[in-house]
Amino acid sequence: MAIMTQHIPAADTGTRKLSSLLFEGANGLLALLMLLLVLYPIGAMFVRELLPDGGVNIQAFRNVLSSSAFWEAAYNTAIVLAVSGSLSILIGTIFAWLNERTDAQMGFVSKFLPVLPLLVPSVAMSIGWIFLAQETSGFLNVFIRWLADFAGIEMRRGPLNISTWSGLIFVYTLHLVPFSYLIVSVAFRNLDPAYEEAARMSGAGRLRVFLKISSASVLPAIMNSALLVTIVGIAMYSVPVIIGSVARIDVLSVMTVNLVRGVYPPRIAEGVVISLILTAVVLGVWWLQRYMSGRQRHATIGGKAGGTSLVELGAWKWVARVLVLAFVAASTVLPFVALLLVALQPFWSPAIDVSMLSLQHFEELFQAGITKRALTTSLTLGVVGATIGMIVAAVLMEYARDRGGWRANTVLGIVRLPGAVINVVLGVGFLIVLGAPPFNLQGTALILLLAYIVIYMPQAATAAGSAIEQVGGELIESGRMAGAGKSRVFGRITLPLILPGLAAGWAMIFVVMVGDLTASALLAGTRNPVVGFVILDIWENGLYSALAALSALISMISTAAVMLVLYLGRGRLSQAGSFSGRITN
Amino acid sequence: MMSGPMPDMDDAVAIADTGAATPEVKVRARNLKKTFRRSNGELVRAVDDVSVAVEAGKMLILLGPSGCGKTTLLRCIAGLERPDEGEIWANDRLMFSKSPAVNAPPESRGLAMMFQSYAVWPHMTVAENVAFPLVSRGYPKREIPAKVAAALKRVGIPSLGDQYPNRLSGGQQQRVALARSLVVDPQVVLFDEPLSNVDAKVREDLRVELVAQQREVGFAGIYVTHDQVEALQLADQVAVLREGRIEQLGTPEDVYCRPATRYVANFVGRVNEVEATITMGSGNDNLAAADTPLGRLRGYPMAPDLTPGTKVMALFRPECVEISDKGASHNALTGSLLRTQFSGAHRDHLLTTDDGHRLLVSEMGRFAGKTFSPGDRLTLVVDSKSVLFYPL
DSSP states (O other): OOOOOTSSOBBOHHHHHHHHHHHHHHHHHHHHHHHHHHHHHHHHHHHHHHSGGOOOHHHHHHHHTHHHHHHHHHHHHHHHHHHHHHHHHHHHHHHHHHHHTTTTHHHHHHGGGGGGGGGGGGHHHHHHHHHHHTTTOHHHHHHHHHHHTTTTTTOSOOOOOSSSSSHHHHHHHHHHHHHHHHHHHHHHHHHHHHHHHHHHHHTTOHIIIIIIIIHHHHHHHHHHHHHHHHHHHOOOHHHHIIIIIIHHOOOOHHHHIIIIISSSSSOOHHHHHHHHHHHHHHHHHHHHHHHHHHHTTTGOOOOOOOOOOOOOOOOOHHHHHHHHHHIIIIIIIHHHHHHHHHSSSOOOSOOOOOOGGSHHHHHHHHHSHHHHHHHHHHHHHHHHHHHHHHOOOOOOOHHHHOOOOHHHHHHHHHHGGGGGGOOHHHHHIIIIIISTTOOOOTTTTHHHHHHHHHTTTHHHHHHHHHHHHHHHHHHHHHHHHHTOHHHHHHHIIHHHHHHHEEEEHHHHHHHHHHOOOHHHHHHOOOOSOOHHHHHHHHHHHHHHHHHHHHHHHHHHHHHHHHHHHHHHHHHHHHHHOSSOOOOOO | OOOOOOOOTTHHHHTHHHHSSOOHHHHHHHEEEEEEEOOTOEEEEEEEEEEEEEEEEEEEEEEEOOOOOOHHHHHHHHHSSSOOOEEEETEEEEETTTTTTTEEOOGTTOEEEOOTTOOOOTTTTTHHHHHHHHHTTOOOGGGGGHHHHHHHHHHTTTOOSSGGGSSSSSHHHHHHHHHHEEEOOEEEEEESSSTTTSSSHHHEEEEHHHHHHHHHHEEEEEESSHHHHHHHHHOSSEEEEEETEEEEOOOOOHHHOOOOSSSHHHHEEEEEEEEEEEEOOOOOTTTTEETTEEEEEEEESSTOOOTTTTEEEEOOOOEEHHHHHHSSSEEEEEEEEEEEEEEESSEEEEETTTTEEEEEEESSSOEEEEEEEETTTEEEEEEEGOOOEEEO
16 A cells, blocks of 8 residues: 555545535525424414413313313314225225226326315315205205106205215315325335236135235235324314304314414414314324334335236226216316306306306406405415425435435424424414514415425425435436536436426425415415415305305316426426326325 | 466465555555444444455456345445445545545546446436536537447447437447446446346347457446356456455456355355365375265365364365266265256256265266266266365
């Protein structure tokens, strides 16, 4: 080693160190900011309301725990969740199997069919089902009674009634199916077909293969989906605030919002107590999920991508396809058609007179002051929020991939943290902490923007993360070996490859922000109206035509945004491989 | 292949020593260590005090089973992993050392690398892929198209420049990756199992291509593989790794014909193993003798202190055994044939001896006319120079 001594210049330079230090610092700051935005409002809320002046606010706990309304809402929440959760997992798993592993799949598009409901704001779907299945004037009821009349059966009302337990559970289920479908379908996609083929060769029939091999192999994914469905179900606000209110079934999320914003004087401390209980339940579910996925790690399956050999269903194929299409009709098409019909009619009437249809109610949306302002604010917030959210998510997830180790785990923990706190609780925290002095953000667009970004960060991070994961380590490493620095590799290789995934994530975040009801119900007002706030306002006033027009409009905007992104991405998609952008929590 | 006297054993280790630095040494690692912690907390010494050096125009093969640390060693040299200890030099510059603290990022080490998964970027055309290193390293824009065209021509895909990689076969994609690695005329190229994802025939073609390119460009290469045939064909030097350490470093002939340990002998090629007891230490001809259940064997001792009475293992390769009709006083074995397997260029006979040992005999070429059937008793003679005694 005598020849190679220290006087030979080292390749490392000071400027490189400085730039990597800046990169590190900026990422750390971003992660810290996200952490603060999640923890501070919630922490300050609990401390301020439940530990005032250093003592525990026993009165608030006593008020909640002794109220029969609380126990009834808790009981209702449990029942709705247990029934709709089980149904949605069953349906989601069957759909996932049909679309991934059998010849019932209908090409590329069919895999997205069960996810379609996520592209339409759930509040619009709920209102659409009021118009479809209201007991006397619902379009479906009128149609069924008209058919029954031919058979000589006379009915005055029904047979469907959305304002019931079964109605509420039905709409909950429609909303929850995509969540279980997404997780389970990924597991089926990654399931090596050889497992199933080996079972067939061992003499097992189709049903036995599905039950004993396919389902058993994806059991960890089914358990994960069960826990996700539970969290999404507990957090659900839009469906119970619409359907639950007409069915007179109160659930905890709606009760919390009402205590904080719906009664005068507000009973904030009691709302915070319920928030604490909900947070504890969700954290318990999260812990359970971690515990179980830790135990079942050995059961997750890598292996070759399938798609080559599909289970043949014979004539059952058509039954399966009809079921999938029926779900799409019930969750997306029918509610939208109902919204459109009511919006085009002068007033909601089961008798459709084509000559009376007009765009009048749509025109009014753009005339009336508050609705027009709400539309402008919501769309602006959607564009700005989705853009900032996806950039933050992409930067943090790329940082996590690049650094690995404890830094990656910290960043992943932070971006997923909001998922452990349901929207209602985050909204309440923002309202009573950031809305109050010294921040005084109540009534501003900024408080909505911050809340949206934090609430939907887990989804943005999942979309960005799965896009980055797909790029693969060697594609990036080969860029470094070709002499490009981190920034050039990111700009020339990583970014172009993850762009379709980021765009898909952007569209998804845009849709949920524009259609947001929970944060909007808590944080918006007449000074900073957004679509969700106006929809609730119109709903309470019973102006069905305006409600239908606004819901139909945001559904169309959401769908158009998604279509546009898919259209723009189609060229890149075929080059860069498969479409990604999973919508999981 | 197996001929000539036993060389001085020190030859094999001389290359492992990094003391003699010559100007031609293009890449060098000294006393590298890298430890991983598994998720269950267990520490794995992926690279455990390894030193290697490669001169210009030479190819060093890192050979070993999966998990032996060969890829980690390569990635440490590339700058994609950070070693815990040691020094890395490339192109006469210090790239990594613990103190003074130096860790050059991969892009400033001036190395090229080929990956197992091709890692051809799907959003760029073939020409754009190959142009990328030139752009990154700041070549003048005017020169780039001509250089790209020359590189594509050199690897035999001159007309594919406008194609996107997803239209290409695996072999073509790997040619793109090769062109991308060689377009800047690198002095050092790293290969991470670049041929294990392509078909056998394509693999053969690309291997020939690779050797030709190395002749032409004259780069120093480090090549990771678990395929011993590939290792022997491509290597100037082979480093056989085991649990993070170099078990043997030498020429392909060294590691095949004079494996330093039983591990190397078993990993590089097929081998017959028979327990033996030394009866006579090595004499003037360097040969020792040992008694085995199959009879007396003469061969080379592979350790210095194999005195009479030492229990050893006698190893010899199947192709160093000859089927003979004449007996001999030593190195003659008899057994009855279990089965014969025809493999084209050679045929293998599996025999069992009277005390139940299994022996593998490989006959090369020119065996037309001679046929054996199961149960035949065969007499075998093993070349003394191919019998190696290893301490147990």
